[in-house]
Amino acid sequence: MKITAYALHRLHLKLPRPIGDSQVRFVDHWMTVLELTTGDGLTGVGFELQQGKPTPALAQLQSQFEYNVWPGLQGATPFGETLRIARPRGGNVGSATLPLAVETALWDLVGKAVGLPLYRLFGGTDPQVRAYASTLDFHLSDGEFRARLDAFKAMGFRAVKVKVGHADIRWDLRRLAIVYEVFGRGVDLMVDANEAWSPKEALYRAHRYRDEGFDLYWIEDPISREDYQGYARLADIPFTRINTGEYLGFSGKRRLLEAGGVDVLNIHDQIGVARAAAQLAGDFGIPVALGNTLLEIGVHLAASLPECLCMEYSDLEWNRLAKEPVRFEGGYAFAPERPGHGIELDRDALNRYSDPG
């Protein structure tokens, strides 16, 4: 089974509402979709996202891909490509073109070649994963925020993550109160500050939220990603958990674990490195959780790992690209049983969002 052809698509998805946090605000998603085809007619699909600025025009994406990626893929077998352990050094660090799209498409091909959904290929036995609703709400009014919560409640979610980190702590407290109004106090409530605070401010806010009656399941990314000492201080807080790691590469995650600075390690992005990070976390006795993944493909990773607490769901526009998106029901995600990642492109949607630039 050899790779013989590829296709790239440049997409522009206008979001129905602004998403973001205490640091960023986005109203567009630019996505690159990669299709890899084998000589025996299988097609693997991968995705890459850019927020905050448009991707280069399709012609430029294509010439970069032709120059940097295609010579290594043409005629290659997907099995070897997915399992190779790379050791980037020097100028090779971080230089890959569309690494996530390429890896996702390759795993999709491997799953299809052996006739297994990815979660089973990775050794999982149960397609069901606990999921939490994530509102990405920092730029929404209270009314819009409440409407998002109502919609997630109607879908059956019993765990919710909301944005905090407003300069005025009363804003944070009001939003947390709205969550309790909609879901009741039984909800697993998580907050994400997206690095808004100093360690001291994070300690203060954690205590204030608790003193005001909010029982937080976790606090996510309270301080700068590489402040391992600061994270070690925060992980000592006994009444909540610290979730971080989202913004760190593999080495950063290792240093975080070594520092004792995390209670729930946030993994996502590329499957290979996420699996390695999850295994490393397990060695420290630390569970993992998955942040948002494109078209929710991370459900396969989550369903295959022994200590994955839950995965994030934000009901984003990218799910409109799937003929049959990953199913979320009753507060759980269900990994598709189709071979590969199981996400087949809806050609009408692909054409609708297509923007060669």
Ligand SMILES: [Mg+2]
């Ligand atoms: Mg986050």
